[in-house]
Amino acid sequence: MRPEMREYNYDWLMGSMLHAASRVSNGTPKETELTYRYIPYFKNVAQSFIGAGEIGIQILKLFDRYYENILTAHERGQKIAASTFCFSPSIFYAMDIVPICMELLTALGNIVWRRGMFDYMDYGVEAGLPETSCSSQRGALGAYFAGLCEPIDFIVCDTPGVCDTNANAFAFTATFLDKPYYALNYPQVLGDDRSQNYHVEDYKELVRFMEAQTGNKLDYDRLGEVLQEVEKQDALIADIEDMHTLKPTPLAPIHNIALYAGKFTFSGNKEYTRLLEMIADSAKKRVKIGASGLKTGDEKLRVYMIYIDHYTLDMNFWNWFDENSVAHMGGMLSHHFRDNIEYTEALEGISYGVDTSSPESMFNSIAQMNARLPMVRSIRGPYDQPNMWLEETLALAKNFRADCLIYNGTPGCRNTWANVKLMVRDLEKHGYPTHIMNDDAFDDRVESWVATRERLEEFFQVRGLL
Amino acid sequence: MDTFYDAATRVRNKPILKWKEEGRSVVGYTCSYVPAEIFHAADILPIRLRGIETDGMDIGDTYYGPFICSFPKCILQLAGKGMFDFLDGAVITPGCDAMRRLDECWRKAGEDYEGILPSYFYYFDVPHKTEPHGMQWFVKEIRNLIDSVERHFDVRITDEKLKTAIRAYNQGRKLLQTVEDLRSQAEIKVSGTDVFAATVASTVMPRGEFTADLEKWIQSIKQNKPLKNGQKRLMLVGSISDEIDLVELVEKDNHAVVVAENLCFGARYESNQIPENGNPVQALAEHYLGKSVCPRMYGKYKERLGFLKDKIECAGVDGVIMQNIRFCDLHGAENALFERDLEAMGIPCLRIEREYGPLIETGRIKLRINAFLERIS
Numbered sequence: 001m002r003p004e005m006r007e008y009n010y011d012w013l014m015g016s017m018l019h020a021a022s023r024v025s026n027g028t029p030k031e032t033e034l035t036y037r038y039i040p041y042f043k044n045v046a047q048s049f050i051g052a053g054e055i056g057i058q059i060l061k062l063f064d065r066y067y068e069n070i071l072t073a074h075e076r077g078q079k080i081a082a083s084t085f086c087f088s089p090s091i092f093y094a095m096d097i098v099p100i101c102m103e104l105l106t107a108l109g110n111i112v113w114r115r116g117m118f119d120y121m122d123y124g125v126e127a128g129l130p131e132t133s134c135s136s137q138r139g140a141l142g143a144y145f146a147g148l149c150e151p152i153d154f155i156v157c158d159t160p161g162v163c164d165t166n167a168n169a170f171a172f173t174a175t176f177l178d179k180p181y182y183a184l185n186y187p188q189v190l191g192d193d194r195s196q197n198y199h200v201e202d203y204k205e206l207v208r209f210m211e212a213q214t215g216n217k218l219d220y221d222r223l224g225e226v227l228q229e230v231e232k233q234d235a236l237i238a239d240i241e242d243m244h245t246l247k248p249t250p251l252a253p254i255h256n257i258a259l260y261a262g263k264f265t266f267s268g269n270k271e272y273t274r275l276l277e278m279i280a281d282s283a284k285k286r287v288k289i290g291a292s293g294l295k296t297g298d299e300k301l302r303v304y305m306i307y308i309d310h311y312t313l314d315m316n317f318w319n320w321f322d323e324n325s326v327a328h329m330g331g332m333l334s335h336h337f338r339d340n341i342e343y344t345e346a347l348e349g350i351s352y353g354v355d356t357s358s359p360e361s362m363f364n365s366i367a368q369m370n371a372r373l374p375m376v377r378s379i380r381g382p383y384d385q386p387n388m389w390l391e392e393t394l395a396l397a398k399n400f401r402a403d404c405l406i407y408n409g410t411p412g413c414r415n416t417w418a419n420v421k422l423m424v425r426d427l428e429k430h431g432y433p434t435h436i437m438n439d440d441a442f443d444d445r446v447e448s449w450v451a452t453r454e455r456l457e458e459f460f461q462v463r464g465l466l
Numbered sequence: 467m468d469t470f471y472d473a474a475t476r477v478r479n480k481p482i483l484k485w486k487e488e489g490r491s492v493v494g495y496t497c498s499y500v501p502a503e504i505f506h507a508a509d510i511l512p513i514r515l516r517g518i519e520t521d522g523m524d525i526g527d528t529y530y531g532p533f534i535c536s537f538p539k540c541i542l543q544l545a546g547k548g549m550f551d552f553l554d555g556a557v558i559t560p561g562c563d564a565m566r567r568l569d570e571c572w573r574k575a576g577e578d579y580e581g582i583l584p585s586y587f588y589y590f591d592v593p594h595k596t597e598p599h600g601m602q603w604f605v606k607e608i609r610n611l612i613d614s615v616e617r618h619f620d621v622r623i624t625d626e627k628l629k630t631a632i633r634a635y636n637q638g639r640k641l642l643q644t645v646e647d648l649r650s651q652a653e654i655k656v657s658g659t660d661v662f663a664a665t666v667a668s669t670v671m672p673r674g675e676f677t678a679d680l681e682k683w684i685q686s687i688k689q690n691k692p693l694k695n696g697q698k699r700l701m702l703v704g705s706i707s708d709e710i711d712l713v714e715l716v717e718k719d720n721h722a723v724v725v726a727e728n729l730c731f732g733a734r735y736e737s738n739q740i741p742e743n744g745n746p747v748q749a750l751a752e753h754y755l756g757k758s759v760c761p762r763m764y765g766k767y768k769e770r771l772g773f774l775k776d777k778i779e780c781a782g783v784d785g786v787i788m789q790n791i792r793f794c795d796l797h798g799a800e801n802a803l804f805e806r807d808l809e810a811m812g813i814p815c816l817r818i819e820r821e822y823g824p825l826i827e828t829g830r831i832k833l834r835i836n837a838f839l840e841r842i843s
Contacts, residue, residue: 130790132792160762160764167594168796169799175768181764187593188589382589383570412795421531
């Protein structure tokens with residue numbers, strides 16, 4: 001790692017920047033414009049969020065708060081748990097633990113820094129992670145390996161059985177940093193009684209582990225409060241998802257990342273509820289007048305991302321959708337599998353409910369909710385089996401009336417790169433033009449955004465979509 | 467020894483073809499978590515699926531994506547070329563992401579290439595933990611597999627038959643442990659290549675035949691003269707390998723001898739005998755899952771390091787060669803940790819990333835091995 005990179009604590013660097021960014025819009029529009037002149041490197045990304053109005057600003061505030069929590073956790077006597085995007089942080093909040101979602105941190109760094117997370121990713125390799133490992137963890141973890149972050153206290157993930165590279169990155173980190181580690185393990189099926197019971201038994205073991213790490217027993221009253229907040233959030237998401245099916249959709253592309261970034265960081269917290277309320281309110285206003293959420297106001301095409309988005313500098317990926325009148329119909333990360341959502345009706349056993357009536361029901365609720373987060377839900381078993389990737393994608397594509405589908409991932413996604421060609425072949429047979437992006441969602445050195453954009457445009461042109 | 471080499475270096479080897487000529491069934495499996503005893507108990511020949519003898523990757527690359535380990539791709543390639551047409555069944559396990567996707571890739575290739583998919587095609591779910599609920603899951607998976615085999619092949623797998631199969635496999639394990647003890651001695655009488663050929667052969671030969679041949683071979687090893695003095699004693703660890711050529715390459719110039727391995731196909735569970743009394747399904751589960759030293763069992767690095775250290779001490783190892791197949795993150799990352807910890811203990815290590823297959827990188831790998839040998843000389 002370049003010596004100058006070691007001069008700055010990474011958490012402090014990101015935290016300070018996000019803190020400043022979240023306040024840029026506090027001034028008058030003229031003052032905001034003037035501020036942009038003083039932050040030329042960050043102008044585009046700041047404009048992407050601030051230009052999205054109160055929702056964009058609320059996202060910045062959310063990230064600011066996230067880093068503030070990390071930076072002050074130990075002062076406040078809280079433990080820090082490193083975790084992953086497909087693990088609900090709600091249990092951490094119920095147990096007064098500060099969570100860190102590694103993939104989100106890597107994505108944020110990529111969106112904000114001109115050199116992305118390249119130096120930290122490379123340091124991850126120096127530390128021992130293979131260069132072929134997933135860049136989504138390797139970026140943020142590199143900063144941790146270099147000792148540039150607030151030390152984590154323990155590690156929790158839930159990807160064994162679903163994603164080797166994810167589970168392996170966390171297992172490696174536990175050994176490299178000598179931290180306690182617990183991983184939930186998911187069977188290859190979802191929805192039958194046997195796997196449901198396994199989820200609960202494994203989750204109970206996890207809570208015992210976290211109790212041992214914190215020295216505190218799980219407070220069921222507090223867990224109930226968090227789950228009731230989740231209940232409110234789920235109801236709001238159901239409303240938003242419902243409006244998202246309309247043509248034109250009232251949601252802007254940036255709202256999709258807000259939906260899942262909020263869930264990955266603040267599920268069960270009022271901050272996320274507030275963000276969802278803002279998204280729902282703004283969407284309702286547009287629905288009333290039949291307006292599109294796109295900046296151009298004209299919805300030409302509806303794209304559903306069958307896996308993840310592209311976290312390149314300045315939010316260029318989402319901006320491209322906005323500027324080209326393409327509606328982002330969400331992806332595996334943004335959609336939601338609560339039992340009150342229409343598309344889950346076609347997929348028996350894929351949804352979860354929330355029941356706070358007893359400790360046992362709460363355990364069951366949170367364990368099943370966790371098992372239905374992105375990737376661990378539908379990439380666990382063979383893609384063409386019941387409730388898995390193909391069925392889920394077809395149900396979502398139909399529900400959101402997608403015109404075409406796009407796969408994006410990282411070369412480290414062994415679990416999808418091993419079968420994505422088969423998946424795409426089947427989707428095409430079902431009548432969906434489908435494009436495979438060959439970039440790395442977190443590392444522009446694999447393929448530059450410009451090249452990625454050209455390939456996207458070529459796909460839309462060749463298939464007569466735009 | 468010729469039988470072992472034939473079995474270890476040919477997909478369609480003599481013992482398998484002879485078994486088929488007798489009208490008996492053969493089932494292939496992809497991972498060390500599958501209890502071969504189940505098939506033995508049903509008079510079915512269980513064989514580990516392998517990727518040797520590939521001469522291209524056109525089929526493997528068609529169904530798998532580009533960022534995938536070449537081992538399962540080679541298996542798919544062979545399947546697509548009809549090299550596994552003797553199989554009556556196949557069992558796929560989630561050993562790793564690339565291997566578990568062989569299920570989908572093979573099935574889909576079977577839609578395009580007629581007759582390449584065995585009539586019995588089974589997905590065997592193996593958990594990643596040994597806590598009580600993990601073990602319980604695995605026990606149920608074994609029972610489901612037994613039921614499925616009974617139904618498809620119209621056989622009956624009783625507890626008694628399973629116990630007999632466990633005894634037969636234990637006997638082979640005991641003999642392989644004897645070989646391990648022999649190769650660990652100060653005076654080495656057997657090459658690592660020969661030992662590896664025998665252990666690989668154990669995964670594809672009928673157990674009774676293998677055990678009988680092994681017993682004879684052990685007697686002949688004892689009569690052997692010691693190998694040349696001054697050879698470095700090496701250990702080979704890392705990603706899955708059934709390539710005799712790789713061990714041969716290490717030993718080629720007589721500067722080194724491989725005295726131990728920790729490879730999926732190598733000898734590593736031999737000291738573990740499966741209890742022959744009691745509940746055989748539980749015993750199989752506790753052996754195959756509970757005793758696993760594979761990095762897919764996350765969070766057990768210290769146990770695996772301890773296992774490695776024991777082998778290093780026992781076999782008087784001078785240096786460790788750690789290889790991982792490209793895109794095998796599990797072994798790639800763990801090799802880095804092993805290197806860090808073993809080097810700190812004064813044990814020289816060499817880390818190599820490579821492709822699986824018919825030694826397409828012989829020159830590069832040999833160069834690095836030679837440099838390593840110079841370093842430890």
